[in-house]
Structure formats: structure tokens, C-alpha cells
Amino acid sequence: MPTKPFATDKYEEPTGRDWAAWLKFAEQEKLANLSHAEIAERFGKAGVSGWWAQNLTVAFEQHIGRRLPGQVGDSFRTQVNRTVPGGREAVAARWAEAHAGTRKIGGVAIDGPATTSDTPKRSYWRITLADGSKVQVAFEPRPGDKTMVNATIDRLGSAEAIEIAKAVWKELLGKL
Structure with missing residues (x-):
């Protein structure tokens, strides 16, 4: 499973x-x-x-x-998170800068530019991949000048795609 x-x-x-x-x-x-x-x-x-x-x-x-x-309707969802040093804005900026020129993630092309937004509680970075999956990376402040980074991957095509997506996103978050 x-x-x-x-x-x-x-x-x-x-x-x-x-x-x-x-x-x-x-x-x-x-x-x-x-x-x-x-x-x-x-x-x-x-x-x-x-x-x-x-x-x-x-x-x-x-x-x-x-x-x-992991099933949501007729597709699948997973998420990966990691808490890293630094304030929310700084971590979100580091992430956006690190992925500004990225064309593929996990071997799948990014379909269009990333979008970003902020709320009083979180900052977001979002992309759509060519396979139809959607990714939202949320940055939420934590005590001690830390930030929790949570990547949610929606519209995965199968249950098997969950483990592949988790491995890709764990590696990416691990580089923060």
C-alpha cells in the first residue's frame, strides 16, 4: 500500500x-x-x-x-513537510530563487510559471506539472525563527505515484 x-x-x-x-x-x-x-x-x-x-x-x-x-475523488494526493531554520519570508524567497529556472521536477515538465501569494499566516508557491498534477508549497512560521515547509501534491494519477512524488519532494525539501 x-x-x-x-x-x-x-x-x-x-x-x-x-x-x-x-x-x-x-x-x-x-x-x-x-x-x-x-x-x-x-x-x-x-x-x-x-x-x-x-x-x-x-x-x-x-x-x-x-x-x-491518499485517494481524493478520482485522483490521489500526498504531502511532505520539513521544518527549517529561518523566517517565513526568507525561506519562501530562498525556495522561489532556487526554483526560478527549474523546468522539470522529478522528470516532469513544469507547465507554466510558478505563482506566489501571501496571507497573514502563510506564504505559497504553486506550480502545475505537465502530467496534470498540481503542487502547492506552503511556508508557515514556527517558534524559534523556523519555518515549516509543506509540499502538497494533488491530482496524482495513481496510488503508485504517491511514493514517487514523496521521494522527489522529500529530496527537494531536504535541500533547504
């Missing part, structure tokens, strides 16, 4: 039931016969907040084999 399934051992405190109890609920409610949205709605009606209802839904779909780990 290319990536780990959702961890189910920490549901009891935020949802009021452990994973075994949620599986029993799912069986009683015949959730395996419902769509993703319908499953999330049933978890919500059982008293689970929106984010946790979605989390339970994905974990349940992985449990019954309807969804692979």
Missing part, C-alpha cells in the same frame, strides 16, 4: 465513540450502501462535527475498500 490509511485509534475523544463503535454504527446504518456525502451526513446526524464526519467517512471508505489511502 503506497501510503498509510487514516489512523482510527484516536476517534473516541473527539467523536465520543471509538473506531469499533463507529464500525458497529456503520453496519447498523448500512453505510456501505451510501455515497460519500450520505455517509458524512449520517455521521453528522450522529453528533459528529463536519471535519470529523468527513474524517470518519474517509476512514470508513478505506476500511470497506471503496477508497485507497
